[in-house]
Amino acid sequence: MSTVNRRSALKVLGGGALAGAGLGLGGAARAQDKVKWRMQALWDGGTTPQKFEEVFVKRVAELTGGQFEIELFAAGQLVPANQAFDAVRGGAFQMMKTFDGYEAGKIPGFAFTSTIPFGFTESDQYEAWFYELGGLDLARKAYAPAGLYYIAPTVYGPEPIHSKVPIKTIADFNGKKGRFVGLASSVMAAMGVAVTPLATAEVYTALDKGVIDLADRGDLTANQEAGLGEVAKHIVMPGPHQPTTATSYVANQAAYSALPETHKAALAAAAREVSMALRQHILVADGKAIDAFKAQGVEVVALDPADVAQGRKKAVEVWRQATKGEALATQILDSQIAFMEKLGLIA
Secondary structure, eight states: OOOOOHHHHHHHHHHHHHHHHHHHTHHHHHTSOOEEEEEEOSSOTTSHHHHHHHHHHHHHHHHTTTOEEEEEEOTTSSSOGGGHHHHHHHTSSSEEEEOGGGGTTTSGGGGTTTBOTTOOSSHHHHHHHHHHSSHHHHHHHHHGGGTEEEEEEEEEOOOOEEESSOOOSGGGGTTOEEEOOTHHHHHHHHTTOEEOOOOGGGHHHHHHHTSOSEEOOSOHHHHHHTTGGGTOOEEESSOTTOSSEEEEEEEEHHHHHTSOHHHHHHHHHHHHHHHHHHHHHHHHHHHHHHHHHHHTTOEEEOOOHHHHHHHHHHHHHHHHHHTTTOHHHHHHHHHHHHHHHHHTSOO
């Protein structure tokens, strides 16, 4: 699980500087005509992540003196979630919050700008790759051919694996039946899991009936509220399949290009502030959810980092396959692996 450290404190200061810069531009923004956008998020209304998207659009308005108004919609309110990519590209609305991995089948680089199974172990590491090592530019290059502009990620921590049977080592995954999605499906299959793709809504029943032994579903709080403690008495946290996660603010390229610089700066500043705020909220919420699970008699275990590191060696092979030999995807992965080597995650 990520920890708030000195680097995080420095980022808070950096975020404040960005915010100050945005506020300083407010006077110029007021001279512009008001801009109105529509944005569809990933989340259902009333959920915690959606509340943070409300913070995002409010902050953009504040930083532009009320001259940039983004009307926020929950998942599916404008178009079905799986149609948002094409809808924003076509200009039906200007912006979406998305998970890049959904489109990784079409754009291989997105497999690595969303989450890297057995990859970066800390959210700060992943966020540093985006902001300090060119990850933002690489993500923008991946989106550009589709007529879309990658604004910034929201980076947060790990998700759990819920299991009906004890999982103490990576070897314990071998021979189990599990629900995973995206690149995690391929990586966990390499660890010996018989992977079954299921909709999120089907996970509870599949665990209850023994269709699967273990599952990735969502964050600890959402899973606790969904009752997974009733049907799976073991949790692996952090789950090696998703040690850190990035969702993405993405805009229609033409709409973004038409914005004044003040508004572009506001989008960037608000996105980074929300990334930090949501991550810190999840750190606290995870602790409460774990307490609730334990009260239900659920065992929560963390795998030995040395064991996970051994699994990472096998995962690297799957990462390579996921690039499909595409040049930009390979460049993204090479950049990330080089950073992991510097961090000592890969020997």
